Amino acid sequence: MTDIWTLLTIFTLACFIGYYVVWGVTPALHSPLMSVSNAISGIVILGALITAGTDVMNLPKALGLVAVVLAAINIFGGFAVSHRMLLMFKKKKQAENKNRETK
Amino acid sequence: MSCGFLSFSYLLSAVLLILSIRGLASPETARRGNILGMIGMAIAILVTMYSPMVTEYGWTFLAILTGGIIGTLSAWKVKMTSLPQMVAAFNGLGGLSAVFIAIAEIIAGSQTYLETSLGLLIGAVAFAGSMVAFAKLQGLISAKAIVFPGQQLLNLALAVAVVSVCIVFCLNGSHSLFYILAGLAVLLGLLLVLPIGGADMPVVISILNAYSGWAAVGIGFSLNNTLLIIIGAIVGASGAILSYIMVKAMNRSLTGVMLGGFGVNNSKTRTSGETENKVAKSGSPEDAAFIMENANKVIIVPGYGMAVAQAQHILAEMAKDLHEKFGVDVKYAIHPVAGRMPGHMNVLLAEANVPYEDVFELEDINREFATADVAYVIGANDVTNPLAKTDPSSPIYGMPVLDVEKAKTVFFVKRSLATGYSGVENPLFYADNTIMLYGDAKKVTEQIVAALEKK
Numbered sequence: 027m028t029d030i031w032t033l034l035t036i037f038t039l040a041c042f043i044g045y046y047v048v049w050g051v052t053p054a055l056h057s058p059l060m061s062v063s064n065a066i067s068g069i070v071i072l073g074a075l076i077t078a079g080t081d082v083m084n085l086p087k088a089l090g091l092v093a094v095v096l097a098a099i100n101i102f103g104g105f106a107v108s109h110r111m112l113l114m115f116k117k118k119k120q121a122e123n124k125n126r127e128t129k
Numbered sequence: 130m131s132c133g134f135l136s137f138s139y140l141l142s143a144v145l146l147i148l149s150i151r152g153l154a155s156p157e158t159a160r161r162g163n164i165l166g167m168i169g170m171a172i173a174i175l176v177t178m179y180s181p182m183v184t185e186y187g188w189t190f191l192a193i194l195t196g197g198i199i200g201t202l203s204a205w206k207v208k209m210t211s212l213p214q215m216v217a218a219f220n221g222l223g224g225l226s227a228v229f230i231a232i233a234e235i236i237a238g239s240q241t242y243l244e245t246s247l248g249l250l251i252g253a254v255a256f257a258g259s260m261v262a263f264a265k266l267q268g269l270i271s272a273k274a275i276v277f278p279g280q281q282l283l284n285l286a287l288a289v290a291v292v293s294v295c296i297v298f299c300l301n302g303s304h305s306l307f308y309i310l311a312g313l314a315v316l317l318g319l320l321l322v323l324p325i326g327g328a329d330m331p332v333v334i335s336i337l338n339a340y341s342g343w344a345a346v347g348i349g350f351s352l353n354n355t356l357l358i359i360i361g362a363i364v365g366a367s368g369a370i371l372s373y374i375m376v377k378a379m380n381r382s383l384t385g386v387m388l389g390g391f392g393v394n395n396s397k398t399r400t401s402g403e404t405e406n407k408v409a410k411s412g413s414p415e416d417a418a419f420i421m422e423n424a425n426k427v428i429i430v431p432g433y434g435m436a437v438a439q440a441q442h443i444l445a446e447m448a449k450d451l452h453e454k455f456g457v458d459v460k461y462a463i464h465p466v467a468g469r470m471p472g473h474m475n476v477l478l479a480e481a482n483v484p485y486e487d488v489f490e491l492e493d494i495n496r497e498f499a500t501a502d503v504a505y506v507i508g509a510n511d512v513t514n515p516l517a518k519t520d521p522s523s524p525i526y527g528m529p530v531l532d533v534e535k536a537k538t539v540f541f542v543k544r545s546l547a548t549g550y551s552g553v554e555n556p557l558f559y560a561d562n563t564i565m566l567y568g569d570a571k572k573v574t575e576q577i578v579a580a581l582e583k584k
Contacts, residue, residue, distance in 0.1 A: 027533040033350060033358060040359040043147060053374075053465065053490050056472030057155050057212060059367060060165075060338055064219045066146045066166060067341045067364040069357055070226050071193075072177050073348045073522025077233045078192065079183030086233035087185075091192045093233070096226035098196025099203075100219050105167050106204035107215065112163055114209075114479035115230040118486055 055115075058108045065104025071097035138176040139356040145169025146360055150367065156485050173356055173470060177342075202402035209480045210436050213334060213469040214266040220337045221259030227344035228311060234351060235307050241351040242299040246307065248347030250295065250314045255340035257318025262333050265322075266469060272327035280324060287317045299405030325386065327434070328551075331375045331470045332386045339368025371471050378465035378491075380517070380528035407559040409546055414576035417505075417540050417566055422455040422581060424502035424538075428494065429461045430531055433468050434508020434543070436477055438570035444507065447574055450581045460497070461488045462531055464512035495532050504536035508570050510549030524549050539563045542573045 051059050074097050078090030146169040151164015174193070177183060207215045231249035239245055262272045291313045298306040311435050325333050342364025368405025376383050421427055429448065435441060451457040461483065467474045478488055489497075498504060506513055509531075516523040517530045533539050534557055541563060557563055566573045 027522055030350075031580060033353070033355065036355050037346065037358050037362055040362035041366055043359075044150075044363035045370070047147060047150050047363065048367045048370045049157045050151065052155055054463075054472060054485055054488060055153045055156065056374075057216075057470055057476045058159060058336070059150070059472070060216050060371070060470060061212075061219075062149055062153065062163065063168060063338060063342070063364045064216060064223065065365045066149065066170065066360050066409060067220075067223050067338075067345055068226075068456035069146070069170070069173065069360040070223065070345045071229060072173060072354055072357060073345075073352050074226060075174070075177050075189055076182045076352060076354075077230055077237070078189050079178075079185055081185050086237040087188075089229045089233035089236070091188055093226040094189060095196040095199075095230035096222045096229070098193045099200035100196075100223045100226070101170055101200065102197040103200030103204040103215075103219055105170070106201050107207065107212070108163050108192075109160070111205065111209075111212075111476050111479070112156070112160045114250075114476065115159070115485050116479070116482065117156075117168055118484040120484070129543040 055112075058111045061104050061108040061111065063099050063104075065108060068097045068099075068101035068104060071101060132580060135176060135180055136355075138172055142169040142173040142176075143356055143359045145172070147363065150363065162349060204267065208477055210439065211267075213330060213473065214263050216470060217259045217262040217334055220334070220341045221256045221263065223341040224252040224255030224259060224337075224344055226540075227341075227348050228256060232307070232311070232374050235304060238526065239351060240302075241338035242302055244347055244350035246295050246298055248344050248351055249307070249311055250291065251340050251347055252344035253311055253314035254318035254321070254343055255337050257315040258322040258333070258340070259318075259337045261319055261322040262330065262337060265327065266330060270438060271331075275323045280320070281570040284317070284320050285462070287313060287320065287345065291317060325572070328466070328471070329379075329386050331466055331471050331473075332372050332379075332381075332383075334373055334470050337368070339363050339365050342366070342368055375466055375471060378529060380525070409558045409565050410563065411567055412540075412564040414566060414573050415580045416564070417573075418577045418580035420538055421451055421457065421503050421505070421577070424451075424457055424533035426458040426460070426497075426501045427451060427503040428501045428533075428536065429459065429497060430504060430506040430509050430513060430533055431461065431463070431467065431474055431478070432507065432509025432512060434510075435570050436468060436473070436508070438508065440507060440574050441477045441481040441483075443571055443574045443578060445478070445483050447578050447581065448483070448487075450578060454581065459487065460494060462491065462494045462498075463488060464491050464509070464529075464531055467509060467512060491529060491531060498532045498535040501536040502538065504531075504533035504539045505542070506533055506540065507542040507574065510541075510543070510555055511551045511553065513557060514549070514551075514553060514555045516553060523553055525553055534560060534562070537562060540566055542566045542568070542570050543547065 074093035145165045149162045149166025152158045168505040225573045227248050231245045294310045342361045345361030463474045513533045517525045517528045
């Protein structure tokens with residue numbers, strides 16, 4: 027069992043990391059930022075897996091399994107849509123090549 | 130498996146997930162970052178599955194697979210104009226996931242009442258709020274602010290009820306109180322987002338994004354899971370910062386947005402005597418084509434109307450023709466709140482193959498309007514309104530706007546002279562150097578392209 031103060035320390039420091047990392051994101055990529063953070067907020071899947079990972083099939087396990095499905099949608103959907111978006115951001119040369127291809 | 134291995138893997142995963150956000154500092158590193166994020170997430174899931182905390186694999190694997198397929202398919206199919214809805218829906222599912230975990234924990238006999246109920250509360254608000262935001266963005270319910278008398282009082286009463294039920298639950302741990310808490314939080318989430326109108330959606334989506342992070346933090350505390358706490362905090366910070374940026378870009382207060390009803394009081398047409406007798410000049414797409422092909426520099430200002438009309442592809446073609454055939458310098462100017470989510474316009478333009486070097490943020494391009502021959506405003510209105518700079522009595526006063534009026538000629542592609550979302554009349558329509566191009570954003574631009582290509 028981790029001490030509550032250790033957890034609070036980790037939490038506070040993580041807030042600072044989040045603050046600085048997020049301010050570093052270029053405004054042009056704010057949409058991908060939202061979908062990536064969608065994806066990584068799917069980290070609650072760990073909690074869901076722990077609740078769902080018991081041997082006995084009972085109500086908590088069933089709820090846990092639903093939570094796993096929902097969190098997995100977030101993770102896969104979030105990363106996939108970010109990937110799709112990021113592929114679209116091209117430099118001048120790449121955009122010109124792409125234009126030629128489509129013609 | 131040793132505890133050290135688990136902790137080490139979680140640490141590695143946390144670093145990789147942080148790097149996935151860090152990568153978004155530039156489009157060049159963003160894709161690599163996204164892949165690092167996927168690896169980090171995969172490590173976290175695999176190690177948790179492998180650990181003694183999980184002893185059953187069939188159902189859990191099936192659940193991951195089901196969610197994975199649904200998520201990937203919807204991400205692959207979604208249109209970029211519908212991106213905001215999808216992000217709202219994902220936020221909601223994340224919140225709902227936290228709700229189910231919290232309920233399962235309590236049934237299974239968890240004693241961490243405070244942490245678990247916080248996870249439940251925030252998750253439920255995020256879920257309900259996101260569903261309303263989704264319905265509004267998808268057009269299932271009116272995007273207008275839905276307000277009724279006594280609404281704020283009701284919300285306040287609900288908030289007080291939620292806090293008191295939460296406190297009582299923490300003291301006595303009665304399960305029925307926990308369910309009441311869940312119900313109240315869902316109701317609160319619904320009522321909080323209903324009064325918020327369409328153009329405020331970028332703020333709402335950002336706030337809900339933050340909530341889904343804070344909910345993960347709550348679950349992390351209740352399960353003693355450091356990775357959940359770290360990543361939840363970062364997602365929370367991300368949503369909070371984005372809401373701050375959006376609120377600033379509209380010069381509004383967070384409470385103002387949350388209390389809702391923007392534009393409701395001003396919806397009566399504000400015809401100040403000055404503009405009443407003035408006539409707006411209108412022109413044909415051919416005129417616009419002629420003026421633009423003879424220009425040195427054209428700045429395009431896209432707004433949500435461009436996205437609604439799906440005009441981004443034809444717009445990119447117009448820019449390309451102007452540049453390649455006539456040697457015009459074409460740039461794009463993006464206001465932070467253009468679109469229905471942060472950065473929405475950038476994605477739509479990128480989708481239309483506009484290189485990101487040609488797309489500029491407000492503060493980087495605003496000075497250039499003075500040297501531009503043409504500002505081509507398509508589907509935007511409030512974000513160009515000079516009253517925000519000059520009229521302290523205007524509801525949009527103080528909002529940063531694009532200085533399009535400084536360009537030699539301003540084209541407004543619009544259906545009519547109607548006011549924008551704020552309900553404030555735009556005096557620019559009547560300015561001497563403004564020419565209105567009436568019609569659908571896509572059709573007008575198509576006609577301009579046709580005129581350009583004839584030559």
